[in-house]
Structures are given as C-alpha cells and as structure tokens.
Amino acid sequence: MFRFKYLVVTLLGVFLIGCASEKPQLSVKTSAKNNTAKLGETVKLSLNNPDGVSINSINYLLDGETITENLKLNNKLGKQDLIANVISENDTIIAKSNLVVLDRKDPELYAFPDTKNYNKADYTVEIINIYPHDETSYTQGLEFHNGALYESTGQFGESKLRKVDYKTGEVLKNLNLNSGYFAEGLTILDNKIYQLTWKADTGIIYDLNTFEKLGIFRYNESKEGWGLCNDGKTLYKSDGTEKIWSLNTSTLTEDDRIEVYTKKAKVGRLNELEWIDGKIYANLYTTNFIIIINPKNGSIDGIIDMGELTKQIPNYSKDDNVLNGIAYNPDTETIFVTGKRWDKLFEIKITKK
Template sequence: MKSIRLFSLLALTIIVLTSCETSYRFTINTPKKAVLNDKITISLKEENNQSFEKALFFVNGKEVSAQNNSFTLDTKDYGVGKQMISAMVYYGEGKTKRVNNSVEVFSNIPYQAYTYKIINSYPHDGNAFTQGLEYHNGFLYESTGRKGQSTIRKVELKTGKVVQKIDIDERYFGEGMTIYDNKVYFLTWKANKGFIYDLETFKKEKEFAYGRSKEGWGLTHSENELIKSDGTNRIWFLDATTQKEKRSIQAYNHKQKIPKLNELEYINGKIYANYWQKPLIAIINPENGIVEGIANLTGLIKEMRKTQTLKEDDVLNGIAYDKENNRLFVTGKNWKKLYEIELIKQQ
C-alpha cells in the first residue's frame, strides 16, 4: 500500500512540474518568406501570457539588439537565403529556453535568361572526369575525380594534349581546383581537406582543413579570396592566405534556391556556377547571393550526343575564362570536346 502511495505522489509531482514547465510557451513571430530589401519586424510572444525576465535575439547565430522583445531585420544586411532567427528567453527562477524560427529571403529581381552560341570546339580527354577547370597563361588546368583516377593536369587548349600531370593519392576523390598566387589549390570531396601545390612543379606543399563546409565541390578565386562550393546552395569565401572560412552566401533567384552548386569560375565580379546534373550555369552576385542570370546549355548535350554516347554521370561540369581575350570555355565529365561559347541574353 505504501509503494502505491509513493508511486502516486511521484506521478503527481511529475505532472505538477511538467505543467509548470509547459505553462511557458514561446513563439518567434516572423513571416516565412520575404524579398530582399524588405524590413521585417520580428517579435517574441509568450503564448499563455506569462511574464518573463528578458530575451536575447540572434540572427544566424549572431546577437542583434532588440527593444520590447522585438527587433527589425533589414534583409539587405543578410542577403538572400534562409536566415535563422533564435531567441534565448530567461524566465521563472533562473530558467532559460531557446526558441528557433526562420525567414526565407528571395531575390527582388527576376534573373536574366541566357542562351549561347558555339565559337570554337577543341579536343578534350574523354577519360577525364572533369571536376575543376581554369585557363592560365595560355593553358588549361584541370582537376579530375574518382578514387584512384583523380589528377591535376596542364593541357594544351588547341590539341587537348596533357603536357603535365600528377596523380592524386588513391585515397582521395578529387574535386575542384583554382590557381592563385602561383599555387594550385585543390579540393577533395569527403576527406574534409584540400591541398596546395606549386604551379610549376605540381609538388604538394601544404594541406588545409575545411570548416563548416563539410564537402569540397567547386573552387575559384577573386582578387583576395578563395571561393568554394560544397554541393548545396551555399558558397563559401576563404581567406586566401590561411584558407579559413570567412563568410558564406546562399544562391537564390526570385522563385527558389539553387541547390547542388558545383564547379565555379569568377568572371568580371560574378560567380559562374554549374548545377550538378543539369546543363545550366548560374550567374551569382558574390555580395548577396542573388542569381542574376541563368544560362541554359541544354543544346550542348545534344551537340555532344552527335559524336559520343553520354552516360548518366557525363554531365556538364567545367567553366574556364580567358580574361585577356574574353573567351569562355565549358566542358563536361568524360566529354571528348571542350567548347568556347558566347552567352547571349534572351529577350
């Protein structure tokens, strides 16, 4: 009988404590969607009208100032993409509760659609599983993937001849590469590390670890930053000297996010990015993530199929730019041709 009473008392205590705890229900009020340059009022509400001591607000993990349990989020300060809103609420006797929500910010302008025309075509190694492509001092530099087949190579543009090559350790699945300050920066896929090579000798000099971006996909550079994709819609900016991640943007147009960004090229202040498994290139503003243009290269797939049977993985991947002569080159995984193309605005 005593055990039954003890059990009943324990159960009642649990119910009372649980009831006290759940009497506090907090909600962050924010619209689910917004457009860039909108100013959004975000507030905290206690659903049962219970009083609480204070609340600290955070946007993407960084504290923001607030008054009267609300603040204004100016979307132009954060760019497009899903912005994470959270609050740490202090209530009761030293109790705290974290509450989360988000707002998805879309571009405030429609993107420019592009088609293309072929200017030239050149031979390309049909066994090169292209992951990175760059034009430098009259040559193409290319990284290829798959374990046991990953390479970095220097290639003659007009002949497709490989004039210099190193094989990557078979433990690694090679991904994107870029040339910066006479060094080749090279990514691996899931090993969470990249390598740095001397441009002239291809001798490995250093390796670096990724940060919050867990995978390596595409790589390019601006004047002072390395620019990296990780297979999502997010693009990361790395300090060129330390290879540490500094910031990131999310690629969005006025309708949707652009996922699976792959090979990258930085051209005249914009980021050009392949979509994985789609014959499209997004043109992205590096400051705010807005997809300002989309080039549809579906016709290149049809062109390739005239002379080559393409397998499922033989997708468009590889963008290189000759700044001096304003030439844009594209190719694909295991393609036997590399194309010089001109992008044309569609009306």
Template sequence: MFKSLTIIFLSALAISCGSSSAEKKKSLSVKTNSENHVFTIGNTMDFSLNNPKNYDLGEVTFSFDGKPVSSSVDLSNIRLGEHQLVAQVNLDGEPETIQQTITVMNDMAPKVYTFNIVNEYPHDITSYTQGLEFYKGELYESTGQYGESKLRKVDYKTGEVIQNYDLPKEYFAEGLTVMNDKVYQLTWKRGTGFVYDANSFEKLSSFKYNESKEGWGICNDGQVLYKSDGTEKIWTLNPETLMEESYVQAYHSKGKVVELNELEWVEGKIYSNRWQKNGVAIINPVNGAVEGVIDFTPLHNKVTQHPKLDVLNGIAYNPETKTLFVTGKRWDKLFEVEIVEK
C-alpha cells in the same frame, strides 16, 4: 477513504504547480509580418513574441543572426537564404531562447542566357572533368574518380597534356583554382584539399574543411577563395589559413539552388554549374542572389555519344579572349562560347 484523500491531494498539488517550463516554452513563438516567415530582399521584417498565455517572461530581447535587434530589421542589404531570429526570455528563473528560421529570397527572377559557339577544341575523352581554369594563358584541369584523379596542364587548342600529376588512389579529386602561382585542388569526401606549385606541380601543403563536409568546386577573385560543398552554400576561405570563414547561400526569387558544383570567377560574379544539370547559375558573391542562368543543354548532343559519357562539368573563363570554355565529364570536345541574353 484515506487513499482517496491522498489521490485528491496529489492531483491538487500537480495542478497548483502549473505548467512546466518546457510546456510553457512550447506555447511561445516568434511572430513576424510574414505568415510563413519568408521575405524578399529590400523589405522590412517586423517581429514580436507571441505569448498567448501571458506568462511572466521578464525582459524579452531579440537577436538576428547573433546581433541585437529591437522590433524590426531592414532587409535591404542582407545575404539571401536562411537566418535565425531569436527571442531571449526568462522562464521560472531560467533563461530560455525561442528561435525562428527566417528565409530571405531575391526580389527578381534570374535573367536567362544562351550562347554562341566560337570554337570547338579536342578534349581527352577519358577525363572525368571536375575543375577547369585559365591562369596566365594556360589551361589547368582537375579530373575525378578513385584511381583516375589527376591535376593537369593542357594545351586547350590541341588537347595535348603538357603536365600531369596523379593523385593517390584514395582521393577523388574535385574542383581547382589557381592564385598567386599556387594551385588549390579539392577532394570529394576526404575533407582535404591540396596546394601545389603552379609551375612544377610540387605538392606544397594540404588543408582541411573545417565546416563543410565535402569539396566540390573552388574559384578565386585574386584575393580570397570561394568553395562549394554540394549544397546551396558557397564558402569564403581565408587565403592564409584556408579556413572557411563565412558563406553565402544561392537563392533566386522562388527558393534555393542546391548541388552547386564547379565554380568560376567571371568579372565579379561566380558561375556555377549544378550537378547532373546542363545549366550554369550566375551568382552574386556578396549576397548569394542567382542573377542569371545559362542553358547549355544543346552541347551534350555535340560530343561523341558513348556509354561512359556524363554530364556538363568544367567552366573556365579566359580573360584574354573574354570568352567561356565549357566541357563535361568524358567529353571529347571543349567549347569556346560567348554568352548572350535570351
């Protein structure tokens, strides 16, 4: 009899204590005016806290990407991609956060572009091209693979290598860009980039990736550097410290564009090829919107076919001719093209 009373007493005690804070938190959620929390840029997001069991939560406050908001957010001037909407509540005397990921996509499909070939030039068939850029009329190239990685200055009309620097064998070189007489070259998985004198190729310094894990492509607008890491993110690097300060996410009207690789700054836009693809995305550097795509598929068949032939990689804009120069990994041709809307 005593044992039965003890069990009844303990059961009653458990019930009287009610739900734990963790259980209460599970019943709470952030509700928005989109069922799947996906919005289009230009819309307004309305939100509230869903509290189906009417727990006493004290004052509920919201933040969007860390900034206080009330009950709605205008999505007209916002970066595309994922954002965090957070509700701050009080559960059993302790502060708790309820978080919801919000996705903002572009409001229109990308324009489709094709190209006309202006010229074809010879290109070193052994070069595993990773980065390509014109600077003061000269073409700089970064090549990859362990034991083969190089920094080069090339006569693009003849394919002759004017200047060459071999990286240590432990580095797999990736993209490059040139700004203020300095070459910035990324490496893949070592989390390290190098800075060289653009004229002598003397190594001046190195820098670390503080947020992203890998180095893929890099370009500049004359003031700041932009870096890809193989995801949908394009990072902005401080030109003085080379620290990653912020990023945009490449999105079009259907979703994100991942594996962004070689980057090139072209008249206010970022051109990026995708790894293992023959297309180039035209990206708005302010909000990450993929505004256009260029299909370079036919170029692959115009180069010498051989066992080590790889994908399109290498985009260089020549501001003097206002044309784009495109090649690939172990391609024997460099194509000068003009871009036209399809």
C-alpha cells in the same frame, strides 16, 4: 530508517536538479507566413512568451548579426538562424528560430531536379572555337592562368591535376592523386593551386609551378567538396547544395556563406564554379545550365543554356558524362566549357537576349 532517509534525500535531489534545469520556453515569432519572406520586405519580430516571463531586454540576431525588431531584408537569401538573447532578471535565455529569405525577382528557376522548369534561360551561346579534350578526363575543375589551362579530374583511382595546352590538348604536366581521393574543383591564387576532394573532408594545396604538395585543409562547416573559384582575395566553395562558402585564405576555414534561392525555392547541386566579372558562374549538376550568381546575396542574375553544346558530344549522358567545367580566359575574354569525359573543349561567348 537509514534506507528511508537516503531515499528521501535522493528523490529530493533529483527534484531540485530537475527544477533547476528547467527554463521558460521562449521562441522568436515573425510576421512572415511560415517564417518565409522575400528580399526587400520588412518583417516584424516578437517574442513568444507563454509563461509570462519578466523581460528586461531582448537582443535579436540574424546569422550572428545584430538586428532590430523591424527587420528589412536587404542582406542575403536562404535559410538563416534567427536568435533572441533574452535577459530576464538575473538570467539569460536564448530563443531560436529560422527565417527563409526568397528572391523577389525573376528568373523563375525552380529547385533541382525539376529540370523541365528551367525555361527562363536569358543568355545565348556563340561557339568561337572547338579544341580537343581528353575524353578519359572526368572533368571537375577548370581554370586559366597565364595562358595555360589547369584541370582537375575525378573518380577514385583516376583523379589527376593537370596543366594543359588548351589549343592542342597536350598535357604539359600531370599529377596522379592517391587512389583514395576523388578530386573535385580547383582554383589558383597567389601561385598556389587549391584542389578539393569529394568526401574525404580534405582540400589540397600545391605549388603552382612544381605541383609539389604544400599542405591540406579541412572542411569545417560543409561535408563535401564540389566546386572552387576565387575573386583574387577570397576562395568560394560549393558543396553540392544551395550553399557557396567563403574561405578565409589565411586559415582556409569556411567563415561565411551565401545560399542560392529563387522566388520560390532553393537551387541546389551547385557544382563547378568560376569567377567572371564580379559574378560566380556555376554548373547545375546533371543539367545543361550554367547560372550566374550575385556573390553578395545568392541572387541569380542570369541563366545560360548549353544544350547546343551537348548535341555535339557523342557520349553525352544526362546521368554521367554531363556538362562540367567553366574557365574564363582573360587573354581572349572568352569562356571555355567542357564536361565529364567529353572529347571537346568549347570556347564561347555569351550574349544576353
């Protein structure tokens, strides 16, 4: 008899816990086909409520920002979290979905690696000068500061931080990284050098003048480090996807992001970054293209074809020794580009067609 009572009580407890844990299945609906719309369009939001739950109020959020049920898409491109906080009697139910926002204008740059469709380059390149470059350097990051060129090079056991006389190629200062680090992009802000590593979840901070290591920071949202630049206040970081993260310079946390999309798809494998005249210039890894990105929403404002430069690189390879490295020199108002193990550093000007 005792065992029977114990069994009944146990089963009843399981039943009650199961009932208590169940909540109505609500979801967010949009008027957009496949929850995909274009920048500038208005999307109607509603709640899918199959159980007919009594609703007191609904608060919609897009990527954490409060929105109305008639949502005009004037913010950012890319895949965004769409959430409804639903108040039902004395309970709060969270309904989730996603909304993908595409660009509404050219260029028609398709998703990597379909490079045959990169046919909309709208900037021409004029070579101003060609300087020597250390062909053993697997260039990952490039930046000017007070007339000197700073470079981050990659590969395990070969990664370095360097200060270079760009005209002669002479290495003015060199720091070899720990063999466990595969160095990536770098940028300079407030007399500090910020250098990324690839898969070690680690960014390194140095004193600009001495290369003394001041500290490290972790990637709290992204998994990898690729490119890095800054606008004088904020650091911008690529991670090999379509995302560019904004880093808080006090905490170095990835607090915000943009996503680079065209009218049809995302544009991934964004690599080395440079901030030039209010725009982000980005290498597309293993292509001859640099794209110009609007940092406010991820829209592509231009495409630069660097194919003429690769013809002058004897060891150029589509798979390894590719274009990578963008640096703007404010003294000359020109752009400098190179690649992984290239023997040349090109000073160029770009002109819109």
